[in-house]
Amino acid sequence: xxxxxxxxxxxxxxxxxxxxxxxxxxxxxxxxxxxxxxxxxxxxxxxxxxxxxxxxxxxxxxxxxxxxxxxxxxxxxxxxxxxxxxxxxxxxxxxxxxxxxxxxxxxxxxxxxxxxxxxxxxxxxxxxxxxxxxxxxxxxxxxxxxxxxxxxxxxxxxxxxxxxxxxxxxxxxxxxxxxxxxxxxxxxxxxxxxxxxxxxxxxxxxxxxxxxxxxxxxxxxxxxxxxxxxxxxxxxxxxxxxxxxxxxxxxxxxxxxxxxxxxxxxxxxxxxxxxxxxxxxxxxxxxxxxxxxxxxxxxxxxxxxxxxxxxxxxxxxxxxxxxxxxxxxxxxxxxxxxxxxxxxxxxxxxxxxxxxxxxxxxxxxxxxxxxxxxxxxxxxxxxxxxxxxxxxxxxxxxxxxxxxxxxxxxxxxxxxxxxxxxxx
Numbered sequence: 001x002x003x004x005x006x007x008x009x010x011x012x013x014x015x016x017x018x019x020x021x022x023x024x025x026x027x028x029x030x031x032x033x034x035x036x037x038x039x040x041x042x043x044x045x046x047x048x049x050x051x052x053x054x055x056x057x058x059x060x061x062x063x064x065x066x067x068x069x070x071x072x073x074x075x076x077x078x079x080x081x082x083x084x085x086x087x088x089x090x091x092x093x094x095x096x097x098x099x100x101x102x103x104x105x106x107x108x109x110x111x112x113x114x115x116x117x118x119x120x121x122x123x124x125x126x127x128x129x130x131x132x133x134x135x136x137x138x139x140x141x142x143x144x145x146x147x148x149x150x151x152x153x154x155x156x157x158x159x160x161x162x163x164x165x166x167x168x169x170x171x172x173x174x175x176x177x178x179x180x181x182x183x184x185x186x187x188x189x190x191x192x193x194x195x196x197x198x199x200x201x202x203x204x205x206x207x208x209x210x211x212x213x214x215x216x217x218x219x220x221x222x223x224x225x226x227x228x229x230x231x232x233x234x235x236x237x238x239x240x241x242x243x244x245x246x247x248x249x250x251x252x253x254x255x256x257x258x259x260x261x262x263x264x265x266x267x268x269x270x271x272x273x274x275x276x277x278x279x280x281x282x283x284x285x286x287x288x289x290x291x292x293x294x295x296x297x298x299x300x301x302x303x304x305x306x307x308x309x310x311x312x313x314x315x316x317x318x319x320x321x322x323x324x325x326x327x328x329x330x331x332x333x334x335x336x337x338x339x340x341x342x343x344x345x346x347x348x349x350x351x352x353x354x355x356x357x358x359x360x361x362x363x364x365x366x367x368x369x370x371x372x373x374x375x376x377x378x379x380x381x382x383x384x385x386x387x388x389x390x391x392x393x394x395x396x397x398x399x400x401x402x403x404x405x406x407x408x409x410x411x412x413x414x415x416x417x418x419x420x421x422x423x424x
Contacts, residue, residue, distance in 0.1 A: 029355055030362045031055075031370055042391045044367060051367040052395045054385045059222055059342055060237075060313050061390030062302045063262035071301035072294045079293045087285045094296040098265070101303050106238045107225075108248050108269030114284050115291045117217055117256045117266040121147030123282035124268065125184065128211060128252075131155040132181030135172060135210075137196075139163035142375075144184050144215055156181075166200045173208050180210045187216030187240035187253075188223065191376060191384060192336040193343030195219070198244045205250045212251045216240045221260020221306070222314065222341060232340055233318060237310055241269070257295070261302040264295040313389040317342055320387050320396050327400035334413035336380065342387035345371055346403075349411035351381035357410045358383065364402045382412075 007015055030046065038045035041064060042053045062068045079092055087095070099111040114120050125134070125147035134148050138160045152158045157178050161169045173180055183205055188195055198214070205212035216239050225242040226234030234243045237260065241253050253269040268278070279285050305313075321340050328335055328346070337344040348354055351373055358370050361383070369384040376382075385399065406412075 029358055029370070031358050031367060042388065042395060046367075049362070049365070051362065051365045052391075052398060053367050054387065054391070054395075054399060055367050055369045056388050056390075057218070057259040057386055058262045058390065059260045059317065059386075059388050060262075060302075060306070060310070061388050062260070062298070062305060064390050065302075065305060067305055068262070068298050068301045071297045075297035075300075076293050079296075081294070082289065082292050084289055086287055087290060088279060092290070092293075092296070094293070094300060095290070098296065098299050098303075099267070101300070102267055102269075105236060105303065105306075106253065106269050107242060108253065110272040110275045111267050111269055112275045112278060112285075113265055113267045113291075114282075115264060115266065115288060116258070117215060117254055118143045118146075119284035119288065120254050120266055120268060120282075121215070122150055123147075123284055124254075124278060125182065125213065126151035126154050126156070127278065127281045128213070129156040129181045131157075132179045133157040133159055133176050134182045134184060135169055135180060136160045137163055137185035139189065140185050141190055141215055141217070144186070144213075148184060164196045166197065166204060169201070170204060173204070173210075180208060182211050182213050184213045185215070186218075187214050187255075188219030188339070188341060188343070190218050190343065191345045191371060191380070192338075193218070193341040193345075194337065194339050195223075195240065195243075198240055199246060202244075202246050202249075202251055210250070213254065214240065214251060215254045217254075217256045217266075218259055218343060219243070219341075220255035222317075231311075231314075233314055235311060237306060237314065239269075257299050257302070261299055261306075263291075263299040263302060265291045265299050317387060317389045320391060320393060323393060323396050324385070324387065324400065327396070328403070329415060331400070331404055331407060332414050332416070333403060333407060334415050334417060344385045344387075345376075345380065345382060346385065347371075347380045347382035347413055349413055351378050353410050354381050354383070357406065360406060360409065361402060364405070366399055366402050 034046050036044050036046055044051055044053045083092055095113055099113055102111040121143045129151040134151060134156050136148050148158050159172055161172055202212055220239045221237040222233055223240060223243040224234040224236040224238040239253055239255055241251055256266040257263040321342050335344045335346050361368060371382050371384050373381050
Protein backbone atom coordinates (compact mmCIF):
# COMPACT_ATOMS: atom_id res chain seq x y z
CA UNK A 1 0.00 0.00 0.00
CA UNK A 2 1.28 3.44 -0.90
CA UNK A 3 2.27 5.81 1.88
CA UNK A 4 -0.48 8.42 1.79
CA UNK A 5 1.84 11.06 3.28
CA UNK A 6 3.97 11.02 0.14
CA UNK A 7 1.15 11.93 -2.26
CA UNK A 8 -1.64 14.51 -2.40
CA UNK A 9 -4.74 13.44 -0.50
CA UNK A 10 -6.90 13.54 -3.63
CA UNK A 11 -4.68 10.86 -5.18
CA UNK A 12 -4.06 8.68 -2.15
CA UNK A 13 -7.20 6.58 -2.43
CA UNK A 14 -6.66 5.82 -6.11
CA UNK A 15 -3.04 4.86 -5.50
CA UNK A 16 -3.87 2.64 -2.55
CA UNK A 17 -6.60 0.89 -4.53
CA UNK A 18 -4.44 0.51 -7.64
CA UNK A 19 -1.33 -0.83 -5.96
CA UNK A 20 -3.29 -3.10 -3.68
CA UNK A 21 -4.34 -5.04 -6.77
CA UNK A 22 -1.36 -4.50 -9.07
CA UNK A 23 1.59 -6.91 -9.41
CA UNK A 24 3.58 -4.05 -10.95
CA UNK A 25 4.14 -1.98 -7.82
CA UNK A 26 7.36 -0.06 -8.59
CA UNK A 27 10.18 -1.75 -6.63
CA UNK A 28 12.71 0.30 -4.71
CA UNK A 29 15.94 -0.97 -6.24
CA UNK A 30 19.09 0.69 -7.59
CA UNK A 31 18.72 -1.07 -10.96
CA UNK A 32 15.11 -0.05 -11.50
CA UNK A 33 14.27 3.49 -12.65
CA UNK A 34 17.83 4.57 -11.88
CA UNK A 35 19.21 8.04 -12.58
CA UNK A 36 22.45 7.61 -14.53
CA UNK A 37 24.68 10.59 -13.87
CA UNK A 38 27.57 9.91 -16.21
CA UNK A 39 28.92 7.66 -18.93
CA UNK A 40 32.40 6.73 -20.06
CA UNK A 41 32.29 4.13 -22.81
CA UNK A 42 30.34 1.22 -21.33
CA UNK A 43 30.93 2.43 -17.79
CA UNK A 44 28.16 4.38 -16.10
CA UNK A 45 27.89 6.34 -12.86
CA UNK A 46 24.92 6.04 -10.49
CA UNK A 47 25.37 8.08 -7.33
CA UNK A 48 28.95 7.49 -6.25
CA UNK A 49 29.18 4.07 -7.84
CA UNK A 50 30.81 3.21 -11.19
CA UNK A 51 29.36 0.18 -12.96
CA UNK A 52 29.92 -1.74 -16.19
CA UNK A 53 26.85 -1.37 -18.38
CA UNK A 54 25.39 -4.69 -19.53
CA UNK A 55 21.90 -3.22 -19.99
CA UNK A 56 22.41 -1.18 -23.16
CA UNK A 57 20.77 -2.19 -26.44
CA UNK A 58 23.23 -0.18 -28.56
CA UNK A 59 24.56 -3.43 -29.96
CA UNK A 60 26.98 -2.02 -32.54
CA UNK A 61 28.26 0.67 -30.17
CA UNK A 62 27.35 3.43 -32.61
CA UNK A 63 26.21 5.71 -29.78
CA UNK A 64 29.91 6.14 -28.97
CA UNK A 65 31.27 6.12 -32.53
CA UNK A 66 33.09 9.40 -33.32
CA UNK A 67 32.02 9.36 -36.99
CA UNK A 68 28.39 8.99 -35.98
CA UNK A 69 28.62 11.67 -33.30
CA UNK A 70 30.29 14.11 -35.70
CA UNK A 71 27.45 13.77 -38.20
CA UNK A 72 24.90 15.51 -36.00
CA UNK A 73 25.91 19.17 -36.06
CA UNK A 74 26.10 19.63 -39.88
CA UNK A 75 22.58 18.26 -40.39
CA UNK A 76 21.19 20.24 -37.44
CA UNK A 77 22.68 23.43 -38.93
CA UNK A 78 20.94 22.60 -42.20
CA UNK A 79 17.52 21.56 -40.86
CA UNK A 80 17.33 22.89 -37.31
CA UNK A 81 16.89 20.63 -34.32
CA UNK A 82 13.38 19.45 -35.13
CA UNK A 83 11.26 20.58 -38.10
CA UNK A 84 7.74 20.31 -36.71
CA UNK A 85 5.92 19.14 -39.83
CA UNK A 86 4.14 15.84 -39.57
CA UNK A 87 5.36 13.44 -42.23
CA UNK A 88 2.15 13.91 -44.22
CA UNK A 89 2.62 17.67 -44.24
CA UNK A 90 6.28 17.68 -45.18
CA UNK A 91 9.18 15.22 -45.26
CA UNK A 92 12.77 16.53 -44.99
CA UNK A 93 15.02 14.91 -47.59
CA UNK A 94 17.02 12.92 -44.99
CA UNK A 95 13.91 10.76 -44.50
CA UNK A 96 13.83 10.03 -48.22
CA UNK A 97 17.54 9.17 -48.21
CA UNK A 98 17.13 6.88 -45.18
CA UNK A 99 14.17 5.04 -46.71
CA UNK A 100 16.08 4.51 -49.95
CA UNK A 101 19.17 3.20 -48.15
CA UNK A 102 17.12 0.90 -45.93
CA UNK A 103 15.28 -0.50 -48.96
CA UNK A 104 18.63 -1.28 -50.61
CA UNK A 105 20.05 -2.80 -47.41
CA UNK A 106 17.04 -5.00 -46.58
CA UNK A 107 16.23 -5.74 -50.25
CA UNK A 108 12.61 -4.91 -49.41
CA UNK A 109 10.18 -3.52 -51.99
CA UNK A 110 9.81 -0.24 -50.07
CA UNK A 111 10.34 1.35 -46.65
CA UNK A 112 8.20 3.65 -44.52
CA UNK A 113 9.85 5.31 -41.51
CA UNK A 114 8.16 6.27 -38.23
CA UNK A 115 9.60 7.68 -34.99
CA UNK A 116 9.18 4.44 -33.01
CA UNK A 117 8.10 0.81 -33.33
CA UNK A 118 5.39 1.47 -30.73
CA UNK A 119 3.89 4.05 -33.09
CA UNK A 120 3.82 1.42 -35.83
CA UNK A 121 2.19 -1.31 -33.75
CA UNK A 122 -0.51 0.92 -32.28
CA UNK A 123 -1.56 2.38 -35.63
CA UNK A 124 -0.73 -0.18 -38.31
CA UNK A 125 -1.92 -3.41 -36.66
CA UNK A 126 -5.51 -2.12 -36.25
CA UNK A 127 -5.49 -0.85 -39.84
CA UNK A 128 -4.25 -4.16 -41.26
CA UNK A 129 -6.55 -6.36 -39.19
CA UNK A 130 -9.81 -4.52 -39.68
CA UNK A 131 -12.54 -6.77 -38.30
CA UNK A 132 -10.66 -9.96 -39.17
CA UNK A 133 -8.70 -12.29 -36.89
CA UNK A 134 -5.23 -11.64 -35.49
CA UNK A 135 -3.13 -14.65 -34.43
CA UNK A 136 -0.68 -13.47 -31.79
CA UNK A 137 2.36 -15.37 -30.51
CA UNK A 138 1.90 -15.65 -26.74
CA UNK A 139 5.39 -14.24 -26.09
CA UNK A 140 5.24 -11.40 -28.59
CA UNK A 141 6.51 -8.09 -27.27
CA UNK A 142 4.14 -6.08 -25.07
CA UNK A 143 3.95 -3.31 -27.66
CA UNK A 144 2.67 -5.78 -30.28
CA UNK A 145 0.10 -6.99 -27.77
CA UNK A 146 -0.97 -3.40 -27.12
CA UNK A 147 -1.47 -2.84 -30.86
CA UNK A 148 -3.53 -6.02 -31.06
CA UNK A 149 -5.69 -4.90 -28.12
CA UNK A 150 -6.39 -1.61 -29.91
CA UNK A 151 -7.40 -3.62 -32.97
CA UNK A 152 -9.61 -5.83 -30.80
CA UNK A 153 -11.33 -2.73 -29.45
CA UNK A 154 -12.10 -1.73 -33.03
CA UNK A 155 -13.70 -5.06 -33.90
CA UNK A 156 -10.87 -7.50 -34.62
CA UNK A 157 -10.81 -11.00 -33.12
CA UNK A 158 -7.65 -11.72 -31.12
CA UNK A 159 -6.46 -15.34 -30.89
CA UNK A 160 -3.21 -16.27 -29.12
CA UNK A 161 -1.07 -19.31 -29.91
CA UNK A 162 1.78 -20.88 -27.94
CA UNK A 163 5.15 -19.29 -28.42
CA UNK A 164 6.79 -20.44 -31.66
CA UNK A 165 4.23 -23.28 -31.97
CA UNK A 166 3.50 -23.45 -35.69
CA UNK A 167 1.43 -26.61 -35.30
CA UNK A 168 -0.98 -24.94 -32.90
CA UNK A 169 -1.17 -21.91 -35.19
CA UNK A 170 -2.22 -24.16 -38.07
CA UNK A 171 -4.92 -25.80 -35.97
CA UNK A 172 -6.27 -22.43 -34.92
CA UNK A 173 -6.26 -21.12 -38.48
CA UNK A 174 -8.19 -24.17 -39.62
CA UNK A 175 -10.93 -23.49 -37.08
CA UNK A 176 -10.99 -19.71 -37.43
CA UNK A 177 -14.44 -18.21 -36.77
CA UNK A 178 -13.63 -15.13 -38.86
CA UNK A 179 -11.32 -14.53 -41.83
CA UNK A 180 -7.67 -14.47 -40.66
CA UNK A 181 -5.78 -11.29 -41.51
CA UNK A 182 -2.57 -11.20 -39.49
CA UNK A 183 -0.05 -13.42 -37.72
CA UNK A 184 1.94 -11.27 -35.28
CA UNK A 185 5.22 -12.32 -33.69
CA UNK A 186 8.76 -11.28 -32.78
CA UNK A 187 11.85 -11.94 -34.83
CA UNK A 188 14.76 -12.11 -32.37
CA UNK A 189 13.18 -12.41 -28.93
CA UNK A 190 13.93 -9.41 -26.72
CA UNK A 191 14.57 -11.51 -23.59
CA UNK A 192 16.16 -14.75 -24.78
CA UNK A 193 17.88 -13.57 -27.96
CA UNK A 194 16.49 -16.61 -29.80
CA UNK A 195 14.98 -16.80 -33.29
CA UNK A 196 11.71 -18.39 -34.41
CA UNK A 197 11.48 -20.81 -37.34
CA UNK A 198 10.46 -17.93 -39.56
CA UNK A 199 10.49 -20.02 -42.74
CA UNK A 200 7.81 -22.29 -41.29
CA UNK A 201 5.62 -19.37 -40.24
CA UNK A 202 6.11 -17.68 -43.62
CA UNK A 203 5.03 -20.87 -45.40
CA UNK A 204 1.88 -21.01 -43.25
CA UNK A 205 1.12 -17.34 -43.95
CA UNK A 206 1.44 -17.86 -47.70
CA UNK A 207 -0.67 -21.00 -47.69
CA UNK A 208 -3.45 -19.23 -45.79
CA UNK A 209 -2.89 -15.98 -47.69
CA UNK A 210 -2.48 -13.87 -44.54
CA UNK A 211 0.10 -11.29 -43.52
CA UNK A 212 3.00 -12.37 -41.31
CA UNK A 213 3.81 -9.28 -39.22
CA UNK A 214 7.29 -9.57 -37.66
CA UNK A 215 8.89 -7.22 -35.14
CA UNK A 216 12.66 -7.63 -35.49
CA UNK A 217 13.69 -4.74 -33.22
CA UNK A 218 16.56 -6.72 -31.68
CA UNK A 219 17.68 -8.60 -34.77
CA UNK A 220 18.06 -5.78 -37.28
CA UNK A 221 21.69 -4.66 -37.34
CA UNK A 222 22.91 -8.00 -35.97
CA UNK A 223 21.64 -10.82 -38.17
CA UNK A 224 21.55 -10.74 -41.94
CA UNK A 225 21.81 -12.62 -45.18
CA UNK A 226 23.85 -15.78 -44.90
CA UNK A 227 24.51 -17.27 -48.34
CA UNK A 228 27.67 -19.20 -47.44
CA UNK A 229 26.88 -20.12 -43.82
CA UNK A 230 30.34 -19.02 -42.68
CA UNK A 231 29.20 -16.22 -40.38
CA UNK A 232 26.81 -17.42 -37.63
CA UNK A 233 24.87 -14.15 -37.76
CA UNK A 234 25.18 -13.69 -41.51
CA UNK A 235 26.24 -10.47 -43.21
CA UNK A 236 25.11 -6.83 -43.45
CA UNK A 237 22.80 -6.97 -40.42
CA UNK A 238 19.82 -6.61 -42.76
CA UNK A 239 17.33 -8.48 -40.61
CA UNK A 240 15.66 -11.79 -40.02
CA UNK A 241 13.87 -12.06 -43.37
CA UNK A 242 17.14 -11.97 -45.31
CA UNK A 243 18.89 -14.06 -42.62
CA UNK A 244 16.39 -16.86 -43.24
CA UNK A 245 16.76 -16.55 -47.02
CA UNK A 246 13.13 -15.48 -47.48
CA UNK A 247 11.40 -13.04 -49.79
CA UNK A 248 8.99 -10.41 -48.47
CA UNK A 249 5.95 -12.16 -49.99
CA UNK A 250 3.23 -12.07 -47.29
CA UNK A 251 5.75 -10.66 -44.78
CA UNK A 252 5.75 -7.18 -43.24
CA UNK A 253 9.00 -6.55 -41.40
CA UNK A 254 8.97 -3.98 -38.62
CA UNK A 255 12.34 -2.94 -37.23
CA UNK A 256 13.99 -0.09 -35.41
CA UNK A 257 17.13 1.98 -35.45
CA UNK A 258 17.05 2.57 -31.68
CA UNK A 259 18.95 -0.65 -30.88
CA UNK A 260 21.87 -1.40 -33.18
CA UNK A 261 21.87 2.09 -34.72
CA UNK A 262 21.35 4.10 -31.52
CA UNK A 263 18.86 6.43 -33.25
CA UNK A 264 15.24 7.33 -32.56
CA UNK A 265 13.70 5.94 -35.73
CA UNK A 266 11.81 2.84 -36.86
CA UNK A 267 10.57 1.47 -40.16
CA UNK A 268 8.35 -0.97 -42.00
CA UNK A 269 9.50 -3.00 -45.01
CA UNK A 270 6.44 -3.32 -47.22
CA UNK A 271 5.00 -3.06 -50.76
CA UNK A 272 4.75 0.47 -52.15
CA UNK A 273 0.97 0.28 -52.58
CA UNK A 274 0.56 -0.52 -48.89
CA UNK A 275 3.04 2.22 -47.96
CA UNK A 276 0.86 4.81 -49.68
CA UNK A 277 -2.27 3.52 -47.91
CA UNK A 278 -0.64 3.53 -44.47
CA UNK A 279 0.47 7.13 -44.97
CA UNK A 280 -3.17 8.23 -44.81
CA UNK A 281 -4.33 5.59 -42.32
CA UNK A 282 -1.69 5.70 -39.55
CA UNK A 283 -2.12 8.52 -37.04
CA UNK A 284 1.62 8.97 -36.31
CA UNK A 285 2.31 9.68 -39.98
CA UNK A 286 -0.57 12.13 -40.13
CA UNK A 287 -0.24 13.92 -36.81
CA UNK A 288 2.91 13.10 -34.84
CA UNK A 289 6.06 15.14 -34.86
CA UNK A 290 9.00 13.54 -36.69
CA UNK A 291 12.17 12.06 -35.29
CA UNK A 292 14.76 14.66 -34.19
CA UNK A 293 17.19 15.74 -36.89
CA UNK A 294 20.03 14.37 -34.74
CA UNK A 295 18.54 10.89 -35.10
CA UNK A 296 18.21 11.27 -38.87
CA UNK A 297 21.89 12.25 -38.97
CA UNK A 298 23.04 9.34 -36.83
CA UNK A 299 20.93 6.92 -38.85
CA UNK A 300 22.54 8.02 -42.11
CA UNK A 301 26.06 7.97 -40.67
CA UNK A 302 25.36 4.69 -38.89
CA UNK A 303 24.35 3.10 -42.18
CA UNK A 304 27.64 4.33 -43.64
CA UNK A 305 29.60 2.83 -40.71
CA UNK A 306 27.70 -0.44 -41.15
CA UNK A 307 28.74 -0.57 -44.80
CA UNK A 308 32.36 0.24 -43.94
CA UNK A 309 33.02 -1.84 -40.84
CA UNK A 310 29.78 -3.52 -39.77
CA UNK A 311 31.20 -7.01 -40.26
CA UNK A 312 34.17 -6.17 -38.01
CA UNK A 313 31.87 -4.83 -35.27
CA UNK A 314 29.63 -7.90 -35.46
CA UNK A 315 32.62 -10.26 -35.49
CA UNK A 316 34.10 -8.66 -32.36
CA UNK A 317 30.72 -8.71 -30.63
CA UNK A 318 30.17 -12.34 -31.56
CA UNK A 319 33.51 -13.27 -29.98
CA UNK A 320 32.47 -11.63 -26.72
CA UNK A 321 29.14 -13.46 -26.84
CA UNK A 322 30.99 -16.75 -27.20
CA UNK A 323 33.32 -15.75 -24.36
CA UNK A 324 30.34 -15.12 -22.08
CA UNK A 325 28.47 -18.27 -23.11
CA UNK A 326 31.57 -20.43 -22.61
CA UNK A 327 32.13 -18.84 -19.22
CA UNK A 328 28.53 -19.52 -18.19
CA UNK A 329 28.89 -23.14 -19.32
CA UNK A 330 32.12 -23.50 -17.32
CA UNK A 331 30.26 -22.15 -14.26
CA UNK A 332 27.36 -24.50 -15.02
CA UNK A 333 24.95 -21.54 -15.14
CA UNK A 334 22.06 -21.99 -17.55
CA UNK A 335 20.94 -19.27 -19.95
CA UNK A 336 17.89 -19.31 -22.21
CA UNK A 337 20.05 -18.09 -25.12
CA UNK A 338 20.72 -20.67 -27.85
CA UNK A 339 21.54 -18.23 -30.66
CA UNK A 340 24.85 -16.69 -29.54
CA UNK A 341 23.24 -13.27 -30.01
CA UNK A 342 24.07 -10.61 -27.38
CA UNK A 343 20.83 -10.96 -25.37
CA UNK A 344 21.20 -13.52 -22.61
CA UNK A 345 18.60 -14.10 -19.92
CA UNK A 346 19.77 -15.98 -16.83
CA UNK A 347 16.86 -17.27 -14.72
CA UNK A 348 16.87 -18.03 -10.98
CA UNK A 349 15.50 -21.18 -9.41
CA UNK A 350 13.90 -19.11 -6.65
CA UNK A 351 12.31 -15.96 -8.12
CA UNK A 352 12.13 -14.44 -4.63
CA UNK A 353 15.92 -13.99 -4.73
CA UNK A 354 15.89 -11.61 -7.68
CA UNK A 355 15.99 -8.29 -5.79
CA UNK A 356 18.77 -9.50 -3.52
CA UNK A 357 20.74 -10.77 -6.51
CA UNK A 358 20.25 -7.46 -8.29
CA UNK A 359 21.64 -5.60 -5.27
CA UNK A 360 24.58 -8.03 -5.10
CA UNK A 361 25.47 -7.40 -8.76
CA UNK A 362 25.06 -3.65 -8.32
CA UNK A 363 27.40 -3.59 -5.33
CA UNK A 364 30.02 -5.37 -7.43
CA UNK A 365 29.83 -2.91 -10.30
CA UNK A 366 27.61 -4.88 -12.70
CA UNK A 367 24.55 -3.22 -14.23
CA UNK A 368 22.03 -5.53 -15.91
CA UNK A 369 18.31 -5.63 -16.75
CA UNK A 370 16.20 -7.32 -14.09
CA UNK A 371 13.55 -9.66 -15.50
CA UNK A 372 10.72 -9.45 -13.00
CA UNK A 373 7.38 -11.22 -12.71
CA UNK A 374 4.82 -10.68 -14.30
CA UNK A 375 6.89 -9.23 -17.14
CA UNK A 376 8.31 -12.75 -17.55
CA UNK A 377 6.93 -16.09 -16.27
CA UNK A 378 7.97 -16.98 -12.71
CA UNK A 379 10.26 -19.77 -13.96
CA UNK A 380 12.20 -17.17 -16.01
CA UNK A 381 12.57 -14.49 -13.35
CA UNK A 382 16.21 -13.49 -13.36
CA UNK A 383 18.25 -10.94 -15.25
CA UNK A 384 19.17 -10.13 -18.83
CA UNK A 385 22.72 -9.40 -19.97
CA UNK A 386 23.20 -7.40 -23.16
CA UNK A 387 26.60 -7.05 -24.79
CA UNK A 388 27.58 -4.37 -27.27
CA UNK A 389 30.55 -3.77 -29.52
CA UNK A 390 31.55 -1.00 -27.08
CA UNK A 391 32.04 -3.53 -24.28
CA UNK A 392 35.37 -5.33 -24.11
CA UNK A 393 36.60 -8.83 -23.13
CA UNK A 394 37.94 -7.61 -19.78
CA UNK A 395 34.45 -6.39 -18.86
CA UNK A 396 32.98 -9.75 -19.84
CA UNK A 397 35.57 -11.47 -17.67
CA UNK A 398 34.65 -9.23 -14.74
CA UNK A 399 30.99 -10.18 -15.20
CA UNK A 400 31.90 -13.88 -15.15
CA UNK A 401 33.97 -13.43 -11.98
CA UNK A 402 31.03 -11.73 -10.26
CA UNK A 403 28.67 -14.47 -11.43
CA UNK A 404 31.05 -17.10 -10.06
CA UNK A 405 30.80 -15.37 -6.66
CA UNK A 406 27.02 -15.04 -7.05
CA UNK A 407 26.63 -18.77 -7.63
CA UNK A 408 27.75 -19.38 -4.06
CA UNK A 409 24.87 -17.27 -2.72
CA UNK A 410 22.03 -17.63 -5.21
CA UNK A 411 20.47 -20.60 -6.98
CA UNK A 412 20.86 -20.55 -10.75
CA UNK A 413 19.62 -23.31 -12.99
CA UNK A 414 22.32 -25.80 -13.90
CA UNK A 415 22.94 -26.57 -17.56
CA UNK A 416 22.03 -30.16 -16.75
CA UNK A 417 18.85 -29.41 -14.79
CA UNK A 418 15.88 -31.56 -15.69
CA UNK A 419 13.67 -28.45 -15.50
CA UNK A 420 13.09 -27.26 -19.05
CA UNK A 421 12.77 -23.57 -19.72
CA UNK A 422 10.02 -23.53 -22.31
CA UNK A 423 8.94 -20.21 -23.77
CA UNK A 424 5.24 -19.49 -23.46
